Amino acid sequence: MTASRLATGGSAIDRSRPIRFSFDGASVGGFAGDTIASALLANDVAIVGRSFKYHRPRGIWGAGVEEPNALVDIGGPQATPNTRATTEPARDGLVAKSVNATPNAQADRNAFLDRFSRFIPAAFYYKTFMWPDWHMFEPRIRAMAGLGKVDTHWTSPGTADQINHYCDVLVVGAGPAGLAAARLAAGAGLCVTLVDDQHKPGGSLGHRACEIGGKPASMWIEETVAELTAGGHLILPATTAFGIYDHNLVGLNQRHFDGRRDTLWRVRPRHIVLATGAIERPLPFANNDLPGILSADAALAYLRRHAVLVGRRVVVATNNDSAYGVAAALAEAGADATLVDIRRDGMPNATAKARLVKGRALAAAKGRLRVEGVTLDDGTRLDADCVLVSGGWTPTIHLFGQAKGKLAWSEARAAFLPGDPVDGISVAGAAAGSVSLSEVFASSEKAVASHGKTKAALPLSTGPEATGGIVAAWPVPGSKGRIWIDYQNDVTVKDVELAARENFVSVEHLKRYTTLGMATDQGKTSNLPGLALMAGITGRAVPEVGTTTYRPPFTPVPLASFAGARAGELMAPVRRLPLESVHRESGAVFQEYGGWLRPAHYGGRGVDADRAIQDEALRARRSVALFDGSTLGKIEVIGPKAAEFVDFLYYNTMSTLKPGRCRYGFMLSENGVVFDDGVLVRLDEHRFVVSCSSSHVAAVHARLEEWRQDRFGRDAVYIHNATSEMATLTVSGPNAHKLLETVDLGLSLDDADLPHMAIGHGFYGGDAVRIARVSFTGDRSYEISIRADRAEPLWAHLRQVGQAFDAVVIGLEALMILRAEKGFIVIGKDTDGTTLPHDLGSEGPRVKRQTEYVGRRSLFTEEASRGDRLQLVGLTVPSGEAPLPTGAHGIKREGDRLHSQGFVTSSYHSPTLGRPIALGLIERGAARHGETIEIQHLGKVRTAMITAPCAFDPAGERLHA
C-alpha cells in the first residue's frame, strides 16, 4: 500500500490548521479534521496494531465505529485504552499507542506466535493448560493476549456530567434518513433531538456524492440543520446512542474534545427513530486480514473527507453494486483500479470507469507485512498495493435488537432487517434495508407518519440512485488458507469449523467457544459472516442459526460516564452529627459507623488510639462520661392503634408500658431472627418513640411503614422518623446525677420522679428537652434529647460543669467496651442472620405471649427448638493474656477432625476489670457456664472459659448508684 494525501479536496479537513501527534513514538502530521486513522493513512502507515491472539500485523479496515483492527491507547490526562483510531480525532500533542504490540505494532516481539497458529486453534489455551491447574498459567497467557492496557495509576482529571433529557422524538443517526425523519417530525410540531456519532451531520452523504432537490447534498444538510436549530431542536454531534434499556430509556455518550470528560445522557423519548445506517462486511479469502485491505466504503470516505488516496494500484472486490462507485472514484482520483465482481453479470447498466473482472472472486491476498497482490479464484495474479472489499451491508440494528426487536432475514439484501415493530421505535434508512435515496426518504416518512401531519416536505432526489444488487458471498467450509472471520479476536473459518465439530453449533455457544463477536467491536463486521458460515457447515439456513443477543453498549462507554459525580462521599454519603464541628474542635477522631460519621475517640490523630480508648472507658466508670448519642433512632409511632401496633412489631409485649416509661425489646424478622434491639418509650397513651440502633434507622422505619400500610391502615397509626430532628446527649457514670443537678433542666431528677427506665420532660434555654433514664453503659445514665440546632450550648454547658467532676468525653470505641463489659449486644455484631431471641437469653415472650407478633411462628420450628443452637455467652481468658481475636472459632475435636462450635463476636481489653473480655455465640453456651473450651484463630489454639455475658456489675447496682 502506498497511501497518500491528495493536493486538494477533503471536506472534513482544514489545511490551514496543521496538527502533529505521536503514534508508537513517531511523530505524525495531519490537519484539523483528521482522525488518527486518516492521518496515519495519509502518512502511509500500514501496520497500526497486532491481532489479539496471533499477533498478526493489522491495518486500518474501516472509517467508523465498526473498526476491528485500528485500536489505540490514548495517553495523557484524557487517557483511554482501546480507542478506535477511525473515530478518534487527531489533535495536536495527542499521544497514541498501538495495542497488543511490544514494543510497537511495526516490530512486535510476539509475532512469532503466528507461526504456531495451526497449533493454537480456538480454546487451545483452555484445553492445554488444564494440568495441574489453569490458574497457574493464566496470568502469563493473559498478559500475552489482550488489547489495550489500562494505566492503573491514572486518575480522572474531572467527573463526567450526566444529563436527564426528555423529547418527543429521538432520532439516532444524522445521515439522510435521520435528517429527513428529524425534519418531518419537527414539521409535525414535535420536539426533536437528533444525535450522531460523527462530528458533522450527513452520514453517508458526506462521501457518497448525490444531489437532493437539484442541489448538492451538502446544501440540503445545511438547510436541514439550520431549520432544526432555528426550531429549537437539539442536535448532538459526536454523540453515540449506545443502548436502549427497559421502557425505551436511551443512553447517549457525548464526547467533548476540550478536556471535559464525556457526558452521559439518559433520554426518555416518546418515540425513537433509528436511522443508524449499515456497516460494510469483509469478503472471505485467504489472508484477508493483511494490512492494506480495507472496506471499500471506508476508502471512499477517506478520499472524500480527508483527501487520502489509500493506494495506487487498487483491487476492488465486491459481491454487490455499492463498490462500483468506489472503484470509479478511486480511478478518477488517479489510482489504477481493477474491480473484481463475484457476479457473472456484474452490476446491470454499470458505466465502466475502472477495469472490470466479472464472475471472479479473490482466492487469496499475497504479501507479508502488507498486501502486495491478490490471486483470483481462477489463479490469475494481480499486483496491488491496496485491496478494497465490499461483502455487502449489514444494517445497524443493534439498538433495535437491544429493545427486544425481532429480526427478519432478507434474502434479497443478504442481511437481517428489523422485523415486527417494537412499541415506540421505528427504523428508517439503510438500517431498515433501504438503498436508494428515494427509498430512504420514504422510510423516514413512514417512521414518523404515526405522529400526525407534518408541514415539512422532502425534496425528490434528482441524482442517479444507488442500487442494492447483491449475491451473497459467505465464507465456505473447507476453504483453503487462513480466512479471517473476526479480525479483532483472530477467529478464522477453521475455528468455526472446529466449533461445529465439537458441537458448539448454537450461535451463543459459537461465540463463547471461539470468541467470535466479542471484545470492543462486538463483531460489527464479523457476526453475520460467522453465523452464515455456521449455517453452511451445519446445512441450515442463516435465519435458522439466528443471531446472538444484542446487548448494550453499542460502542464502549467510559466507566467515568456511568459513574458521573458518584465518587467518594457522593457515592456513599455519610450522615453527620449536628455537633460534628464541635467534636472536631475537641480533637475527635472520626470514623464511619453504619453510615454515620462519629467520633471513635478523642485526643487527636496523633494520639495512641488504643490508649486513648482505654483511658476514656476507664474514666467513664470512675466518675462521669459525656457521649454524643444523637444517631440513636427516634421514630415516633402515633395514633389510636399505636399500642396494638408496637405490640405486633416487638417480640416483647409493649402495650402494658405506662406513659412516661421505657422498655427494652427486640424486633424480629418474620423468620424469627433478631432484626433490631432497643428501647421503646411511651410518651402517652397513643404515642411511642422507637429508639432503634443507629445504623438501622432507615430499615426499621421502612419496616414500620410496611406493617402500618399493610396491616393497620393509614388512619390507625402514623409514623414519623424524628431521628435527625433531635440531638441526644448522654451523661453516664456514678457522678451523672450530681453533674446534672448543676444544670437547670426544669424538672426533678430525683430517682422517685425519674427512676431508671423512665422519661421526664424539661426545658433548657427555653427549648423542650426529653430526658430518658436509659443505660447502654450499665452505669446510671441520662439521655437528654434536644432540638438538633440548639444542642451546642447544652453540650458546652455539660462539658463546662463536667470539669468539676473530671468528666470525660468518650467516643464510640470506649462505649463499645463499656457495653461489652455489661454483656449488652450490638445487633449484627453479636448476632447473625440465624440468631433467635431465645439464643440471647430472652425466652419469656416466646413462652408466655398469647398475642400475635412479627416472627412468632418461626420461633416454634424444629430448627428454632434445636438443643445445640449457638447461644450468647461471655468468654474469659486469664488476665495477662491478649484479648481473643474477634471471629475466632470455638472448636471441638472428633478424632483428628476439628468442628466449629461457635465464634467470638466482640472482644476487648477491659481497663476497669484489668483483663480481656469477650462475647461469643457458642453451641449450647447458656448451659455451659464455667466450662473451658478451645478457641482457634489462624491455626493458633487458646483456651477460654464460658461465662455469663455480663462481666461487670452483674447485679446492676451501678444503674442506681
Added chain:
Amino acid sequence: MQLFPCPFCGPRDETEFHYGGDAGNARPDGAEVPIERWAGYLYLRGNPKGTAREIWVHTSCGEFFVMERDTVTHKVLSSTAFGGEHAA
C-alpha cells in the same frame, strides 16, 4: 431502566422503588399455623412468567402499592394504592 407509576407521584424511575413481595401473600397469624403454610408465606414465590401482581414501595414518598406487570415484556399493566386495607 423501567418507569413505574406510583399511584401518588406518577411515573418515576425504577431506582426510586423497592420490591415488596408478591401481592396476595396473606400472612397467616398464630403460633399454631401449619408449618407448611408458614413456610409458604415466608419462602414460596410464584415467580410467574407473564403477568405478576406485586407489592412495591416508592421510597421517595414512602407509599406501598400493588403493581401488575408482565415479567417478560416488562410492560406495567396497572398500579393501585393499598387504600388502607390489608393487601390481599
